[in-house]
Amino acid sequence: MKKETLKSMTDVFKIESECICEMERYFDEESYEKAVELLKNAPRIGVSGCGHSGIICQHFAHLMCCIEQPAKFVSPAEAVHGGTGFLTKGDVMVFASRGGKTKELLPILDICKTKGVKIITVTENLDSPLAKGADVVLKQYVNRETDKYNSQGTTSSTSLCVIFHILQTALIEETDYKNEQFALIHPGGAVGERLNQK
Numbered sequence: 001m002k003k004e005t006l007k008s009m010t011d012v013f014k015i016e017s018e019c020i021c022e023m024e025r026y027f028d029e030e031s032y033e034k035a036v037e038l039l040k041n042a043p044r045i046g047v048s049g050c051g052h053s054g055i056i057c058q059h060f061a062h063l064m065c066c067i068e069q070p071a072k073f074v075s076p077a078e079a080v081h082g083g084t085g086f087l088t089k090g091d092v093m094v095f096a097s098r099g100g101k102t103k104e105l106l107p108i109l110d111i112c113k114t115k116g117v118k119i120i121t122v123t124e125n126l127d128s129p130l131a132k133g134a135d136v137v138l139k140q141y142v143n144r145e146t147d148k149y150n151s152q153g154t155t156s157s158t159s160l161c162v163i164f165h166i167l168q169t170a171l172i173e174e175t176d177y178k179n180e181q182f183a184l185i186h187p188g189g190a191v192g193e194r195l196n197q198k
Contacts, residue, residue: 052153089116100128
């Protein structure tokens with residue numbers, strides 16, 4: 001293995017850990033409080049994003065289901081072909097777009113606003129269309145991606161994950177969600193075995 005390769009591998013620890021530490025500077029208590037309140041009271045939660053953001057959005061939808069906040073990843077492709085019928089007035093849609101201009105998401109934004117669906121946007125760009133159209137904006141921060149070209153969705157995926165983990169952690173507290181409830185819906189695997197020990 002080339003020395004440059006080994007260095008690039010170990011640099012990942014530094015780049016991503018620095019990003020997570022720096023993110024705390026952008027933590028806005030009021031915005032997160034509003035987001036948690038919306039999610040807590042939402043009959044249904046939709047989540048949408050493209051590419052790496054979309055993959056992390058699927059993770060967030062699953063995190064919400066794990067604490068019994070009904071959620072679904074809404075594919076940007078399917079959303080404009082009837083998929084937004086999942087959402088009704090009072091529900092919440094969460095958009096993730098680092099640049100806040102992802103063109104596939106903009107028609108969904110318009111549909112949600114017309115239907116009276118509340119919108120939470122996670123983005124770096126607070127002046128973007130997805131930010132300006134949101135009820136709550138959560139600021140994302142990314143120092144740089146881990147590859148030498150600064151183009152792959154690596155650190156940005158980690159950053160988005162952390163924001164979603166903050167929201168789930170807060171919702172567990174705010175809804176007083178119990179591990180016993182989780183045990184019922186998670187009987188599978190090693191976690192289920194541990195949770196359901198008599």
